[in-house]
Amino acid sequence: MKFATWNVNSLKVRLPQVLQWLAETPVDVLALQELKLDQDKFPLAEIEAAGYRAVWYGQKTYNGVALLVRAPFEIEDPVLGIPGYDDPQRRVIAATVNGVRVIGAYCVNGESIESDKYVYKLEWYARLHDYLALEVEKHPACVLMGDFNIAPDDRDVYDVEAWRDKVLCSVPERAAFEGLLALGLTDAFRVFNQEDKQYSWWDYRAAMFRRNLGLRIDHILVTDALKARATECVIDKAPRKWERPSDHAPVVITLAD
């Protein structure tokens, strides 16, 4: 099986790219973030025509997440949001696919470490941690993938000094990321690639993509049962080169049956 995550920065704008990418890369599950569209605006017909099923949790203008599941795989036990956390921002979605519990997340950005949004980010991560603890306990085969808005390590940052203690790189954020790993999860990309300069996001400005100046903030975390099945995990930079791209690239994991 193949699973992927992609922050599309507006599904309305990026639907053609998503459909093209799926045609070329027919993953079994694609987690999408930043749909930026209301629950009743989801382009289900186009996605079904491409051979996918979907569950989504949208809101107007901001946030919004979805799981696209390649037929005939079925979407089992979908859950929208983090149960028990009354978060007005729609950032989390889960379902079971072919025996694997899949959780897609658009984690809080935080704006800056001085911002109230940064406080919300750390609180939100604590809620995600507690939710994941329950999910991992229930589902030995569990994957959490999405836009984490955290660069876990200095290797994941194009300019370490400029970003030191800045949002996405601060010590408390990295501790929150490590807290997820402490639940028994592994950053799948780093199982296969220890290099620096491996980014998943590049700012639209200043030709940052062309110069490969970015951050690795989109991740796939897997439990040991899935880690043992993983044969590859890569960042697909190709769609970042297309016309009118998302500023994020998809991350793809391949699992043996």
Place this chain on the structure above:
DNA sequence: ATGGCAGCGAAGCGCTGA
């Protein structure tokens, strides 16, 4: 090595993102 972009909703700019 960010000013510079992009999307949205609204309105001809401000907010947000990362």
